[in-house]
Amino acid sequence: xxxxxxxxxxxxxxxxxxxxxxxxxxxxxxxxxxxxxxxxxxxxxxxxxxxxxxxxxxxxxxxxxxxxxxxxxxxxxxxxxxxxxxxxxxxxxxxxxxxxxxxxxxxxxxxxxxxxxxxxxxxxxxxxxxxxxxxxxxxxxxxxxxxxxxxxxxxxxxxxxxxxxxxxxxxxxxxxxxxxxxxxxxxxxxxxxxxxxxxxxxxxxxxxxxxxxxxxxxxxxxxxxxxxxxxxxxxxxxxxxxxxxxxxxxxxxxxxxxxxxxxxxxxxxxxxxxxxxxxxxxxxxxxxxxxxxxxxxxxxxxxxxxxxxxxxxxxxxxxxxxxxxxx
Amino acid sequence: xxxxxxxxxxxxxxxxxxxxxxxxxxxxxxxxxxxxxxxxxxxxxxxxxxxxxxxxxxxxxxxxxxxxxxxxxxxxxxxxxxxxxxxxxxxxxxxxxxxxxxxxxxxxxxxxxxxxxxxxxxxxxxxxxxxxxxxxxxxxxxxxxxxxxxxxxxxxxxxxxxxxxxxxxxxxxxxxxxxxxxxxxxxxxxxxxxxxxxxxxxxxxxxxxxxxxxxxxxxxxxxxxxxxxxxxxxxxxxxxxxxxxxxxxxxxxxxxxxxxxxxxxxxxxxxxxxxxxxxxxxxxxxxxxxxxxxxxxxxxxxxxxxxxxxxxxxxxxxxxxxxxxxx
Numbered sequence: 223x224x225x226x227x228x229x230x231x232x233x234x235x236x237x238x239x240x241x242x243x244x245x246x247x248x249x250x251x252x253x254x255x256x257x258x259x260x261x262x263x264x265x266x267x268x269x270x271x272x273x274x275x276x277x278x279x280x281x282x283x284x285x286x287x288x289x290x291x292x293x294x295x296x297x298x299x300x301x302x303x304x305x306x307x308x309x310x311x312x313x314x315x316x317x318x319x320x321x322x323x324x325x326x327x328x329x330x331x332x333x334x335x336x337x338x339x340x341x342x343x344x345x346x347x348x349x350x351x352x353x354x355x356x357x358x359x360x361x362x363x364x365x366x367x368x369x370x371x372x373x374x375x376x377x378x379x380x381x382x383x384x385x386x387x388x389x390x391x392x393x394x395x396x397x398x399x400x401x402x403x404x405x406x407x408x409x410x411x412x413x414x415x416x417x418x419x420x421x422x423x424x425x426x427x428x429x430x431x432x433x434x435x436x437x438x439x440x441x442x443x444x445x446x447x448x449x450x451x452x453x454x455x456x457x458x459x460x461x462x463x464x465x466x467x468x469x470x471x472x473x474x475x476x477x478x479x480x481x482x483x484x485x486x487x488x489x490x491x492x493x494x495x496x497x498x499x500x501x502x503x504x505x506x507x508x509x510x511x512x513x514x515x516x517x518x519x520x521x522x523x524x525x526x527x528x529x530x531x532x533x534x535x536x537x538x539x540x541x542x543x544x545x546x547x548x549x
Numbered sequence: 550x551x552x553x554x555x556x557x558x559x560x561x562x563x564x565x566x567x568x569x570x571x572x573x574x575x576x577x578x579x580x581x582x583x584x585x586x587x588x589x590x591x592x593x594x595x596x597x598x599x600x601x602x603x604x605x606x607x608x609x610x611x612x613x614x615x616x617x618x619x620x621x622x623x624x625x626x627x628x629x630x631x632x633x634x635x636x637x638x639x640x641x642x643x644x645x646x647x648x649x650x651x652x653x654x655x656x657x658x659x660x661x662x663x664x665x666x667x668x669x670x671x672x673x674x675x676x677x678x679x680x681x682x683x684x685x686x687x688x689x690x691x692x693x694x695x696x697x698x699x700x701x702x703x704x705x706x707x708x709x710x711x712x713x714x715x716x717x718x719x720x721x722x723x724x725x726x727x728x729x730x731x732x733x734x735x736x737x738x739x740x741x742x743x744x745x746x747x748x749x750x751x752x753x754x755x756x757x758x759x760x761x762x763x764x765x766x767x768x769x770x771x772x773x774x775x776x777x778x779x780x781x782x783x784x785x786x787x788x789x790x791x792x793x794x795x796x797x798x799x800x801x802x803x804x805x806x807x808x809x810x811x812x813x814x815x816x817x818x819x820x821x822x823x824x825x826x827x828x829x830x831x832x833x834x835x836x837x838x839x840x841x842x843x844x845x846x847x848x849x850x851x852x853x854x855x856x857x858x859x860x861x862x863x864x865x866x867x868x869x870x871x872x873x874x875x876x
Contacts, residue, residue, distance in 0.1 A: 313715065352791070364689045366710065366792050373711040377704045383693065384700040388640065464679070465693050 223248060224255040226290055228281055228327065229301030231260035233404065234345065237448045238299065243267035248297065249456030257290060260302065282323030287330040294334070297455050300327060300344045306371035307411060313370060320374035328381055332390040342382070343454040344395040346467060348440070350376040351512050358514035361469060368510065379467040386459075386466050394454040394462060396525075399472035399515070402441035403538040412507040416441065419477070420484055420535060423495035426548030432501035435478035438513040442472040442527045443537040453525055461523060471527040473534060474514035483531035487539070488547055550575060551582040553617055555608055555654065556628030558587035560731055561672065564775045565626065570594035575624065576783030584617060587629065609650030614657040621661070624782050625669045627654060632738045633676055633698035633834070640697060647701035655708055659717040669709070670781040671722045673794060675767065677703040678839040684765075685841035688796060695837040706794040713786075713793050721781040721789060723852075726799035726842070729768035729807075730865035739834040743768065746804070747811055747862060750822035753875030759828035762805035765840040769799040769854040770864040777852055784850060792846075798854040800861060801841035810858035814866070815874055 225242065229235045239258060246253060253272045258264040259281065266274040279286050281302060291298070302323060303309075309316030324344075331340060349372035350365045365376040375397075382393040404417040408429075415432055416439060422429035442450075450470050462468075475483075485493045517525070528534050539547055552569065556562045566585060573580060580599045585591040586608065593601040606613050608629060618625070629650060630636075636643030651671075658667060676699035677692045692703040702724075709720040731744035742759050743766060749756035769777070777797050789795075802810070812820045844852070855861050866874055 362691045364691045365707070367707070368714065368791065370711055370715070373707050376707050380692070380694070380700050380703050380707075384697055387695065388697070464695060 223251045223253055223296040224257070224293065225253060225297050225299070226257045226259065226293075226295035227299040227301065228259050229299075229303065230258035230264035230276075231262050232301060233406070233444065234401070234447050234451070235260065235264065235299075235301050237444050238301075238451050239264070239267050241448045241452065243270035246271040248452065257293070257295065259290060282319045282326060284326065287323075287327040288333075291327070291330040291334065294338055294340070296340055298327075298331070298340050298342045299451060299455070300324065300342060303345070303375075304371070306347075306349055306369055309371040309374065310369055316370045316374060320371065321377055324378040325381060328385050328391070332385060339389065339391050341455055341459075342391050342393040343451055344378060344382050344393060345451070346375045346379050346395045346397045347372065348397050348399055348469070348512055348515070350379065350397060353510045353512075355512055358474070358516040359469070359512055360516050361519045383464065383466045387464055392459050393466050394457065394459070395467035396450050396454050396520075397467065397469045398447055398450070399440040399442050399470055399527075401444055401447050402534060403443065403542075405444070405538075405542045412504050415504070416477075416480070419480065419496050420538065423484065423492045424488060424539065424543060424547040426495075428495050428497055430499045431477065431496050432499060432504040433477060433508055434500070434505070435481065436476050437508055438474060438476045439508075439511065440472035440474045440514055441531070441534060442470065443534045445537045445541055446472075446527045450525055457523060465519075468520040468523070468525070469515045469517045470525055471517040471521050472515065473528050473531050475531045480531050483535050487532055487535045489549065491549060492547065550578045550580055550623040551584070551620065552580060552624050552626070553584045553586065553620075553622035554626045554628065555586050556626075556630065557585035557591035557603075558589050559628060560733065560771065561728065561774050561778070562587065562591065562626075562628050564771050565628070565778050566591070566594050568775045568779065570597035570599075573598040575779065584620070584622065586617060609646045609653060611653060614650075614654040615660075618654070618657040618661065621665055621667070623667055625654075625658070625667050626778060626782070627651065627669060627671045630672070631698070633674075633696055634739045636698035636701065637696050637834075643697045643701060647698065648704055651705040652708060655712050655718070659712060666716065666718050668782055668786075669718050669720045670778055671705060671709050671720060672778070673702045673706050673722045673724045674699065675724050675726055675796065675839050675842070677706065677724060680837045680839075682839055685801070685843040686796070686839050687843050688846045696834070710791065710793045714791055719786050720793050721784065721786070722794035723777050723781050723847075724794065724796045725774055725777065726767040726769045726797055726854075728771055728774050729861060730770070730869070732771065732865070732869045739831050742831065743804075743807070746823050747807065747865065750811065750819045751815060751866065751870060751874040753822070755822050755824055757826045758804065758823050759826060759831040760804065760835055761827070762808065763803055764835060765801060765803045766835075766838065767799040767801045767840065767842055768858065768861055769797065770861045772864050772868060773799075773854045780852055788850060795847045795850070795852070796842045796844045797847050797852055798844040799842065800855050800858050802858045807858055810862050814859055814862045816876065818876060819874065
């Protein structure tokens, strides 16, 4: 089979590509080709047992998506997006990439016609929800995003459902919770501290905690995120039904519980590297975020996340640190 | 003040124009000009106490909306749409008019910048909801439309909320229930029979009922629809808050109860003009529609509909038939 990935150079895209290269198969079928696309040249995984082609271009320009879709890939992963902060600051760019780009892609598939009906897996986000919300948020709660990014994701979800309903392709949208522990360097994203307070202490560095320990949030590891994508690519569409967009499960914990899990897994000396430095600006942003989800539909459909934050800490140690850490 | 109406030649547009011409004012301010736009030349109301300009063009062509918005109207009513049956049959046309057209209009306002921030009243539809749903549907129920029309309306709602949040204009979206009794001739809307079975018998004609009598649906009269629009044009946006799209109240009745109200108001001889002729195409579309709403937010904000279907029948007899009917 032939797999096409938009947004292959991002963190989740790289992890997905590595997993596909390791498995060599998807849903019981041998992978023969993968096309990795992003606005910057994606890296081909070093030892893929299939042909890999990398393409760098702007997929939100008319005609670009057509070129890649013309090869009729069996599964298309659409992970490409301008992130929330940038989409909020650059209105035009956010709508161009996150809305127009998605529509170009969907229309490229539609216009092939001819019975071509690939599975398209689209990564949406919990940013489609906007405060105030119930805790937990049920599967049938309305989408009232409070960012342009969340709006663009919600619109893409609606398009995906309608195109799927019309038989133009076979789409599944998955709303990812916050991915934790994010590998790499600390960034200035308001949500960065959720990962920083785990990753940095394990690497021997100090981390700053800008909010109080009772802040509650939902997390899934990068490994789980890839698991969601693989499951979404192979699940029986008839079982999903016409509501094609699903909130993914995750581990809902307080920051205090995150720290407790770190202590349990890695010890007190690691936890001591977390420095409390309350930041009212960050605290205010985080107060507007969702806490927990009742992801019943996704769980029933077999999407699996970790069941404790201990597991998330261990997944990071195994996948990123070769099984050990700075004691 | 200057008022611009897109979709002014449609039924609701004409009723709105007549009401504005009668009132001469909107929200306590004198109306000095009205621009009536549609794809066909709208009729100017015969005795408007203000200047009326009529324009016929395709507003979903780049640059068209700009021309009208350049005059900086204070209030813009956006009622223009391809109806549900046609949008379902002609995918491209539906998306072009109902999505691209809306976006051209919203962007035309946005690109003026310069502090220009008109109230935009957008008519959405209960078609944004898709079965299965609770009955009644609460204000916070998710939008999972089962038609392309409903999808296009839901997307327009999301855009309206985001553009309003960003301060680009001051939008209010109102989800109209089915308008009943629609005057005039049947159009291509799949919902046409809800009005036909009242209007045609009262006019002495036979009407076809394509669904069973237990089909339940929510209705508001054209008079109420115009009332919703006027209220939406003048309501304090701060009271509405960031969730700018509202399900309007209406009268939830079965087709059987509609017929019973017709019998009560106009007598058995009129009711006998309804002929049962099941149509699976219509029945299937209607089965995906909502039945009742718990329109708490709209009611709390002062939007008012009829309280019984008898009132709706009487409103039609008063407003369209000069107080009498064919016995």
